[in-house]
Amino acid sequence: MKVIESLNIKEKAYIEKLENGLTVIIIPKQNSNKKYVIWGTHFGSIDNRFIMPQTGEEVFIPDGVAHFLEHKMFEQENGTNSLDTLMALGIDANAYTTNDHTAYLFECTNNFYEGLDELMDYVQHPYFTDENVEKEKGIIGQEIGMYDDDPGWQLYMNAMDCMYKQNPIKIDIAGTVESISKITPDVLYKCYNTFYNPSNMVMVLCGNFEPEQILQEIKKRIVPKELQGEIKRIYPEKENTINKPYKEVAMEVSSPMFAIGYKDCEDFEQEKEHIVAKHIAIEILLNMIIGKSSKLYKELYESGEILSEPDLSYEFSSQYAHILISGQSKNPEKIQNEIKKIVEEYKQNGLDKEHFERIKKKIYGDYVVEYNSVGDIARMFLSDKMKQINSFDYIEEYSSVTKEYTEEILKNVFKEENMIMSVVKCK
Amino acid sequence: MEYNTQEIKNGVKLHTIKTNNFKTNLYAAFIATPLKRENVTLDALLTAVLRRGTNNMQSQDIISKKLEEMYGASFDCGIEKSGDNHIIKFYLEAINEEFLPQKENLTQKCIDILLDIILNPLVEKNGFKEEYVQGEKENLKQIIESKIDNKTNYSIDRCIEEMFKDKAYGLYKYGYVEDLNNITSQSLYEHYKQLINTCKIDIYCSGIIEEKDIKQIVEENENIKKIEPRQARYVINNEKTEEIEIQETKMVEDQMQVSQGKLVLGLSINTNKENSRFTASVYSAILGGGANSKLFQNVREKESLAYSAGSRYIRQKNTIIIACGIEIENYEKALNTIKEQLEDMKKGNFDEKDIENAKNLIIESVKSIKEEQDTQITYYYGQELSDTFMTIEEYEEKIKEQSKEQIVDLANKVEIDTIYFLRDKRGEQN
Numbered sequence: 001m002k003v004i005e006s007l008n009i010k011e012k013a014y015i016e017k018l019e020n021g022l023t024v025i026i027i028p029k030q031n032s033n034k035k036y037v038i039w040g041t042h043f044g045s046i047d048n049r050f051i052m053p054q055t056g057e058e059v060f061i062p063d064g065v066a067h068f069l070e071h072k073m074f075e076q077e078n079g080t081n082s083l084d085t086l087m088a089l090g091i092d093a094n095a096y097t098t099n100d101h102t103a104y105l106f107e108c109t110n111n112f113y114e115g116l117d118e119l120m121d122y123v124q125h126p127y128f129t130d131e132n133v134e135k136e137k138g139i140i141g142q143e144i145g146m147y148d149d150d151p152g153w154q155l156y157m158n159a160m161d162c163m164y165k166q167n168p169i170k171i172d173i174a175g176t177v178e179s180i181s182k183i184t185p186d187v188l189y190k191c192y193n194t195f196y197n198p199s200n201m202v203m204v205l206c207g208n209f210e211p212e213q214i215l216q217e218i219k220k221r222i223v224p225k226e227l228q229g230e231i232k233r234i235y236p237e238k239e240n241t242i243n244k245p246y247k248e249v250a251m252e253v254s255s256p257m258f259a260i261g262y263k264d265c266e267d268f269e270q271e272k273e274h275i276v277a278k279h280i281a282i283e284i285l286l287n288m289i290i291g292k293s294s295k296l297y298k299e300l301y302e303s304g305e306i307l308s309e310p311d312l313s314y315e316f317s318s319q320y321a322h323i324l325i326s327g328q329s330k331n332p333e334k335i336q337n338e339i340k341k342i343v344e345e346y347k348q349n350g351l352d353k354e355h356f357e358r359i360k361k362k363i364y365g366d367y368v369v370e371y372n373s374v375g376d377i378a379r380m381f382l383s384d385k386m387k388q389i390n391s392f393d394y395i396e397e398y399s400s401v402t403k404e405y406t407e408e409i410l411k412n413v414f415k416e417e418n419m420i421m422s423v424v425k426c427k
Numbered sequence: 428m429e430y431n432t433q434e435i436k437n438g439v440k441l442h443t444i445k446t447n448n449f450k451t452n453l454y455a456a457f458i459a460t461p462l463k464r465e466n467v468t469l470d471a472l473l474t475a476v477l478r479r480g481t482n483n484m485q486s487q488d489i490i491s492k493k494l495e496e497m498y499g500a501s502f503d504c505g506i507e508k509s510g511d512n513h514i515i516k517f518y519l520e521a522i523n524e525e526f527l528p529q530k531e532n533l534t535q536k537c538i539d540i541l542l543d544i545i546l547n548p549l550v551e552k553n554g555f556k557e558e559y560v561q562g563e564k565e566n567l568k569q570i571i572e573s574k575i576d577n578k579t580n581y582s583i584d585r586c587i588e589e590m591f592k593d594k595a596y597g598l599y600k601y602g603y604v605e606d607l608n609n610i611t612s613q614s615l616y617e618h619y620k621q622l623i624n625t626c627k628i629d630i631y632c633s634g635i636i637e638e639k640d641i642k643q644i645v646e647e648n649e650n651i652k653k654i655e656p657r658q659a660r661y662v663i664n665n666e667k668t669e670e671i672e673i674q675e676t677k678m679v680e681d682q683m684q685v686s687q688g689k690l691v692l693g694l695s696i697n698t699n700k701e702n703s704r705f706t707a708s709v710y711s712a713i714l715g716g717g718a719n720s721k722l723f724q725n726v727r728e729k730e731s732l733a734y735s736a737g738s739r740y741i742r743q744k745n746t747i748i749i750a751c752g753i754e755i756e757n758y759e760k761a762l763n764t765i766k767e768q769l770e771d772m773k774k775g776n777f778d779e780k781d782i783e784n785a786k787n788l789i790i791e792s793v794k795s796i797k798e799e800q801d802t803q804i805t806y807y808y809g810q811e812l813s814d815t816f817m818t819i820e821e822y823e824e825k826i827k828e829q830s831k832e833q834i835v836d837l838a839n840k841v842e843i844d845t846i847y848f849l850r851d852k853r854g855e856q857n
Contacts (some may be wrong), residue, residue, distance in 0.1 A: 008526060008527075008528060009450060009526045010525070010526065031447055031448045032448060032798065033794060033795075033797060033798060034794075034795060034798045081718070083718045084718050084719045084724075087717045087718045087719050087784065087788065088719055088780070088783075088784040088787065089787060090784075090786075090787025090788055090790060090791040091791065092791060092792075107795075108791060109791060109794040109795065110787075110790075110791065110794070135731065138731040139727070139731055139734065142687070142731075142733065142734035142752065142753075142754065143734050145686050145687045145734070145754075146687055146734055146735075146752060148686050148687075149578060149685050149686055149687055151576065251684075252575065252683055252684045252685075253573075253575075253576050254569065254572040254573035254574075254575055254576055255569055255572070255573065292487075292488075292491040292495075293488050293491035293492045293495055297488075298486075298487070298488045301487070301562075302558070302562060304562060304565045304566070307566050307569055307570070328569075328573075358492065358495045358496055359495060361495060361496060361497075361498050361499065362494075362495040362498065362499030363499065364498055364499065364528065365497075365498035365499025365500065365501075365521075365522050366499050368450050368451075368498075368522050368526055369450065369451060369499075369520070369522070371450045372449045372450055372451060372799075372800070373798065373799065374798070399528065427684065
């Protein structure tokens with residue numbers, strides 16, 4: 001097994017690629033009572049057009065299939081539901097779907113191997129029938145209704161609509177009532193057979209494990225499958241401009257919500273090797289622009305224009321990349337203008353050395369905190385791995401991010417012509 | 428893991444939890460005071476004003492800069508209800524020095540900053556700084572008004588408000604907009620002085636720490652030396668504070684622009700037998716604890732009536748809250764299905780397997796307490812407020828002991844007190 005290590009935080013990760021293509025990552029935590037396992041497939045809501053490696057057939061799927069498939073995986077041929085089986089063992093089990101991956105997980109202090117039996121059994125044995133697929137449409141329809149009422153989700157989806165014309169990140173992860181009505185067992189099996197091949201999957205375990213021993217336990221539970229070739233995913237062409245600068249909607253909220261974004265139009269393939277450094281630089285910049293100790297935040301807070309620190313994030317994959325600053329304010333327009341001003345000022349005058357170094361220290365602390373819980377660690381390793389990133393790099397590379405490099409990122413990414421704003425107004 | 432507690436002075440306690448499970452040390456200070464209509468808004472406003480600045484660090488950005496220098500130590504505060512107490516919580520979390528790129532002792536700084544924020548506020552002209560009070564009044568108003576934003580929480584809060592009408596627990600933790608106007612910097616400071624001299628204060632430190640070092644830092648802290656010993660005023664959580672008169676079930680309906688309805692039931696448990704809280708935990712877990720529970724299985728899975736359906740036991744008030752997200756037109760059907768489940772519980776229509784599942788669910792969450800620093804602190808603080816001490820292992824044993832007979836007995840003492848429904852605006856098109 002390959003071992004990677006972070007000396008700063010005194011953690012190790014063991015990585016092995018099995019013969020069938022499955023990647024297994026084990027992060028031992030001797031002191032923890034809890035064991036956490038997460039099994040993910042590189043299949044998310046953006047993967048809606050692809051070529052099946054086995055047959056060469058090109059497949060278009062309705063919006064919401066990855067999420068629908070996630071729901072249906074729990075149902076077993078013998079009439080049981082794996083979620084119930086796991087819960088009955090006192091095991092906290094769950095699953096989720098994101099833009100670029102789907103994950104099945106559980107955590108427990110007891111009955112770990114019984115849980116592993118069930119997890120590895122249900123993820124490797126799909127069971128879809130006309131009847132059980134129909135029934136699920138009612139449940140997911142309710143879930144979609146919940147999102148429709150969620151102003152935070154509407155805010156985010158509208159921000160995506162501002163940034164992208166065609167990109168599948170605009171698709172609601174759960175799909176729509178209309179799109180899921182087209183889902184059939186056949187569609188689900190096609191996706192399952194393509195994306196749930198071990199070569200497209202990663203399993204991460206964190207907790208009190210002995211790496212060699214747990215690896216043997218995993219191997220024992222693998223159902224043999226033929227190694228498959230690469231899945232060709234077809235995405236719309238890259239767009240180098242935004243779709244529209246502004247979108248608003250009125251909902252029943254107490255004060256307006258805003259999401260201000262910059263679409264990152266840099267070429268991902270060229271940036272790939274520096275992606276961690278770039279991510280760190282962007283987080284430093286966001287904190288310098290509107291973080292808790294920034295001049296702008298102080299002004300906005302003291303004038304009552306903002307209630308609490310906005311959420312700052314950089315989301316990226318090979319298909320999309322954007323920055324989002326979101327929060328609540330009576331005056332979103334002012335916030336957007338102030339951000340423009342401060343970004344311009346930083347570009348003109350460069351970053352303040354002392355401020356930069358201080359924020360860098362803060363960012364280091366933020367990364368270390370992620371290592372407090374076995375669940376956070378496992379989820380982080382999985383989602384980073386889906387982007388071909390080793391999570392320790394954030395801890396190890398932080399010191400190499402310089403002020404000059406960060407200034408360069410500021411110029412290349414925070415461009416006014418790529419700025420958008422989505423607003424949820426009060427009804 | 429090693430837990431210790433000691434009195435610093437009357438009414439002020441220090442608790443240390445020595446654990447090497449985490450990369451961080453967590454420092455917390457909790458202030459407990461009885462929930463009262465005339466004080467809730469003041470308490471909430473006070474929390475917000477205190478974090479704005481101290482005599483040593485006069486503004487928020489000075490505090491923030493200090494914390495950022497300490498590798499992004501993070502400060503947080505909040506306000507909660509625990510039974511009939513209002514709890515003001517302050518937290519400071521910092522990376523343990525073992526994991527810093529360069530060695531640096533952060534413990535002393537953390538404790539000093541935390542206590543400075545609570546005990547050494549910025550005072551001008553016999554009041555808090557005017558600008559901070561005015562600003563936070565405006566913010567608090569917005570926070571109170573924003574309770575409608577999260578419909579699930581809003582509907583649960585509304586159900587509790589109706590269920591405990593005119594009683595302490597029915598109060599909203601952030602207070603009331605109409606009470607804000609009359610508060611001045613001076614009246615808020617008066618409230619603070621009165622509160623800080625009578626409240627129960629508990630300080631928690633968790634992480635890779637040495638108890639004697641922490642004790643020394645706390646005892647030698649100037650702000651701690653300043654405060655007087657007190658006969659702390661708070662409500663011990665195990666005591667029964669009010670008689671529950673079972674009367675006709677209250678029906679309450681609110682209308683808002685929503686596409687999904689929220690159905691919330693408040694159940695009261697009419698028993699105060701010792702240990703009934705363990706039985707009630709198991710009862711609630713069978714009823715609506717997880718994917719195997721009666722509510723999840725029947726309301727969501729069998730009938731497809733809801734996306735979410737579950738129940739939660741509020742130990743301090745011996746109350747169970749059932750909450751479901753449903754299609755509005757399914758109201759009658761969902762309500763009847765829920766009532767059937769309650770009847771089933773009364774008749775003992777559940778088996779040993781259901782009990783086993785429910786117990787496993789609770790035990791698993793009890794065992795997980797040690798895995799999160801703040802959860803562990805919250806557990807010990809819960810014990811502190813109940814004036815009892817039970818280890819996590821003893822708690823687990825108590826859960827295991829519960830029998831079907833006890834659960835059925837309790838089920839027959841459960842009454843629906845309030846049925847709350849949040850629905851769309853009738854006669855309007857969405």
